[in-house]
Amino acid sequence: MLLQERHPVVAPRRRPRPLRRVRYTRAMRVSLHEARLEAALQILLDGGVETVLDLGCGSGALLARLAAEPRFTTIVGVDVSGTALLAAEQRLGDAGWPSDGRVSLLHTSFLEEDPRLLGFDAAVLLEAIEHIEPDRLSILERVVFGFCRAGQVLVTTPNREYNDLYGQPEQQRRHPDHRFEWDRARFQDWAGGVAARNGYDVSFAGIGWKHPVRGCSTQLAHFRRCAGPGGRSPQPPPPR
Ligand SMILES: C[S@@+](CC[C@H](N)C(=O)[O-])C[C@H]1O[C@@H](n2cnc3c(N)ncnc32)[C@H](O)[C@@H]1O
DSSP states (O other): OOHHHHOOTTOOSSOOOTTOOOOOOHHHHHHHHHHHHHHHHHHHHHTTOOEEEEETOTTSHHHHHHHTOTTOOEEEEEESOHHHHHHHHHHHHHTTTTTTSOEEEEEOOTTSOOGGGOSOSEEEEESOGGGSOGGGHHHHIIIIIIIIOOSEEEEEEEBGGGGGGGTOOTTOOSSTTOSOOBOHHHHHHHHHHHHHHHTEEEEEEEESOOBTTTBOSEEEEEEEEOSSGGGOOOOOOOOO
């Protein structure tokens, strides 16, 4: 997948030399965020998805984009933070929500087996996994891939190899709330294991300008549930 070529958000003025440093400005952060949203939206549109769970939706940037596409019939934003959900509500309200009832917000955790998270075509975790402790990733795997079992799952997370280009010291993370940041090999190892254990295929892409050695700033895994008995999606319980 060539997302990085479609989104040259941190393109240098001239051909880079390996390990050249890039000053990480607020404008670059914003445009990388935009590129992630655009990449996720494109994958969901291309993948024939109609119902979407945005897990760790934050202030609702992706929800607002999804709501603008009539293709998406059910859009659910999930966050543990009430403050984030209020911001999402405000953003969606400014954009005309909830007039058609396609969008809703849930105050719950993607580490809990909540039946309201069942039966979706796709689940998205944009810049969310690095906000939980690494020893809770097995819970995330059980809930998102074992319990929710959306047809497709998108996960993005920072590529640690790229941090040097921002002039960051080796051990420093991009955000103080990040509990970990992985290089591409570590992310692909984790995602490959998750896919194999839970009946999914997975492919990888980069988002942002691609450094010849260090790759892209953001890495993305696109999981697709395999056909067959192991690949079935559980359905929500009927209303009482
Ligand atoms: C960096 S923000 C990303 C927001 C949004 N996905 C985006 O890309 O703009 C991470 C979000 O994940 C949420 N989060 C962290 N742990 C969570 C959990 N266990 N369940 C649901 N949301 C969680 C945080 O509250 C925060 O809003």
